[in-house]
Amino acid sequence: MTEYERAVEQKLQAVKAKPHARILAIETSCDETAAAVIEDGRRVLSNVVHTQIPLHVPYGGVVPEIASRSHVQKIGSVVRRALEEAGLSLAELDAIAVTNGPGLVGALLVGVSYAKGLAYAAGLPFLGVNHIASHIAANYLSYPELEPPFTCLVASGGHSHIIVVESGERYRLLGRTRDDAAGEAFDKVARVLGLPYPGGPNLEKLAKEGDPKKYRFHSAFNEGDGFDFSFSGIKTAVVNRLHNAEQAGEAIDRADLAASFQKTIVDILAEKSVRAAKAQEGLAGERLALAGGVSANRALREAMETRAAKAGIAFYCPAFAYCTDNAAMVGSAAYGKLMLGETDSLSLNAVPYLSIEDQSQGA
Ligand code: KG4
Ligand code: ZN
Secondary structure, X not given: OOHHHHHHHHHHHHHHHOOOOEEEEEEOOOOEEEEEEEEOOOEEEEEEEEXXXXXXXXXXXXXXXXXXXXXXXXXXXXXXXXXXXXXXXXXXXXXXXXXXXXXXXXXXXXXXXXXXXXXXXXXXXXXXXXXXXXXXXXXXXXXXXXXXXXXXXXXXXXXXXXXXXXXXXXXXXXXXXXXXOHHHHHHHHHHXXXXXXXXXXXXXXXXXXXXXXXXXXXXXXXXXXXXXXXXHHHHHHHHXXXXXXXXXXXXXXXXXHHHHHHHHHHHHHHHXXXXXXXXXXXXXXXXXXXEOHHHHOHHHHHHHHHHHHHOOOEEEOOOHXXXXXXXXXHHHHHHHHHHOOOOOOXXXXXXXXXXXXXXXXXX
């Protein structure tokens, strides 16, 4: 046993006897450099997010090389601020957690390497966390009483999944996108509407001024009984509608187009996830949560809340601060793992295509 492994063993024993467990969490999977200190998996002592949005705006999307460089430049100060705002030193922490996938490999590696270095230097347990599990765990920060099992729609830039959260370690996939993720569809349509990056929130803003019933985009696949999604056809239909109008010299109201597109996506997400929850037995059939960057979309939150209420299902969604990428949710997701003593070795790698089901292995 190495000196580091001995220190971790001692810490794990000490954590069981302590009244509170404090985790420093780090997130660098995409274009936010974030660090947070979380107590007992639910209480946010600090939550620092440095967004790279201005760096990527000129390119209309995230440039991986620029993202990695900026993470390297900012991670030290972001972590320092998270500790300062929590009023804690490294020695007062119980573990270091970090997103190790899915995400951009170069961006993930910055957080993973930094977290390993801190854990080794401070003799603290090291925990790798799945980014999708973190988005789901954002709900625990807003609803400290919420516990699995529940059904959850995860809609982000890279994922659209309907999942039953059986426990902190076990996830059962009910449905997923066959092509674009919901956030990706928002981003691509925003781009053709001439909106700046990041597309999703800018499209939502434009949609507020438009008529959601002006245009209809049929989607045969999504009208079926299954729980899988397909958004690529809808995205193409919007793009074609815009191009056809431009070629014919026909005036088209971009706000109406944005509102109609948003309504189409929102209705599909809300309808399928409520139907998926209803099909579950026990508590997972009575509770539906929302997670991922697209959960910041007000139209989606409202549509899900309304449909869930009609079906007699309780609805949960994270506070806005925890919807898009942040490290508070990483600390929340890591807490269960720490309490089970499931630490990771310092040889843990960044895994760009890490799936949520990998998380279930061995559970
Ligand atoms: O979870 P997230 O911050 O990063 C990933 O893990 O992908 O999600 C980012 C995605 C982007 O596609 C962004 O456009 C979308 O979430 N998004 C939104 C809104 N805010 C963020 N989509 C629609 N409406 C929003 N208000
Ligand atoms: Zn995310």
